[in-house]
Amino acid sequence: MHLDVAALKEFYATPLGQIARRLLARRIRAHWGAATGDTVAALGFGTPFLGAYRNEAKQICALMPASQGALIWPPSAAILSTLVEEGSLPLRDNSIDRLLVVHCLEVAEQVKPLLRELWRVVKPEGRVLVVVPNRRGLWAHVDTTPFGQGRPYSRSQLDLLLQQSLFTPMSWETALHLPPLDRAMLVRSAAAWERIGAKMSPRFGGVLIVEARKETTAPISGKAVRSKALREMVTIR
16 A cells, blocks of 8 residues: 555545544544644644544644645535645744644654654644554554555654654553454454553554653754854854
8 A cells, every 4th residue: 555645545434444543533532632722733644533623623734745645625614734845844833732643754754854843833832643653563564554654663763753853752652453454343343452452462552652742942953053153153253
């Protein structure tokens, strides 16, 4: 499966995709609760999970990377989706309260510049929720779903990457503990698989979910520090 909007939309229309959407939407809601009055955005393919926030959020948008393509969302109302370049999001500094990153980080062309751009647009008190394929999980090793595409992550890899980009992880969990097989019996028992897997083998869920906050105690790049220091030296002289 190639990770573009057509393939993603097709996957989420299947019984397995619908189960994955419900399970992940439940975990996202558990992290965020209501988003009343907040500005909410998703980067990647977040439309299956944004619908619940359309009547709550002050503003909402689905940012779709050019490498994946974009679709019209929602299909029967004012369009809230837009095509973007990963390293140059069309958003003001410190403008987003809650940012969901899903079907994005694992296929990003340049991960660190992307995370710097996320740091720029998220408010100081804002929260980022990242969903990526889990290197330990079965879903990352089966290429018939979107979670089998790109680079899967271990918790330690993602933790280091976030901290290097001035995000502090606040909470971790895994999801999608059922096997990535579109079988009627598995789909019917998905809730049981999820409950048992979360208790018995939490490290082996199909995806890692991490909520992180933006750190503002230091600038995002050393270049800005050097430029400021140089200006101050010139002024003194």
